[in-house]
Amino acid sequence: xxxxxxxxxxxxxxxxxxxxxxxxxxxxxxxxxxxxxxxxxxxxxxxxxxxxxxxxxxxxxxxxxxxxxxxxxxxxxxxxxxxxxxxxxxx
Numbered sequence: 171x172x173x174x175x176x177x178x179x180x181x182x183x184x185x186x187x188x189x190x191x192x193x194x195x196x197x198x199x200x201x202x203x204x205x206x207x208x209x210x211x212x213x214x215x216x217x218x219x220x221x222x223x224x225x226x227x228x229x230x231x232x233x234x235x236x237x238x239x240x241x242x243x244x245x246x247x248x249x250x251x252x253x254x255x256x257x258x259x260x261x
Contacts, residue, residue, distance in 0.1 A: 224232045232238035
């Protein structure tokens, strides 16, 4: 590709430029994002994220985010205890 003087062959430079241009897919910044299209398709009546329902890891409804965090913490502690028992480990 380069000669002994460090110059790049014009033919090699053109082939590099063509392959780089073909590999560059780019992003259309004016097109709506995928997440925006999905958000536009949500139904507020059936989507729990849009109607204010907060669920815990085990699927129960929680009063608010703090209650959900407290319940999720207990659920995860239970799962850790079960795992430790299966592995016969103490912690």
